[in-house]
Amino acid sequence: MDNGTIRVIDALFVSKNSDGVVTTLEVADLDADTGEAFAAVTVTQPGALGSEDAEEISDDVPPNTSALLIAIENLWAAKVVQACQAAEAVVIDQIRIPVDVAEAVLTAD
Numbered sequence: 001m002d003n004g005t006i007r008v009i010d011a012l013f014v015s016k017n018s019d020g021v022v023t024t025l026e027v028a029d030l031d032a033d034t035g036e037a038f039a040a041v042t043v044t045q046p047g048a049l050g051s052e053d054a055e056e057i058s059d060d061v062p063p064n065t066s067a068l069l070i071a072i073e074n075l076w077a078a079k080v081v082q083a084c085q086a087a088e089a090v091v092i093d094q095i096r097i098p099v100d101v102a103e104a105v106l107t108a109d
Contacts, residue, residue: 004076005076007073008042010026010048010049010071011038011049013025013027014061014067015061015066026047027043028046048071
């Protein structure tokens with residue numbers, strides 16, 4: 001974040017209890033004991049993520065666990081887009097490579 005590669009738009013903690021009840025907590029609502037590690041995170045648009053986002057992932061969150069939803073902007077991508085535009089190229093697609101696939105490629109002999 002500090003080097004300008006990404007910007008954190010919003011973050012939302014989602015918890016599901018043993019009864020399947022989903023609750024959310026915003027970064028701004030964390031106290032010093034529970035959120036010290038997140039105190040340095042600057043969220044540029046608090047509230048961009050909300051209950052509808054938590055509901056969307058609630059089936060994937062097992063009971064008695066929590067998840068962190070984080071919306072980020074890839075600032076580095078703007079430079080790629082600008083370079084493509086300068087070359088009169090058109091970006092027609094993009095994909096995200098799962099971390100396990102990227103690690104396998106990077107560690108292959």
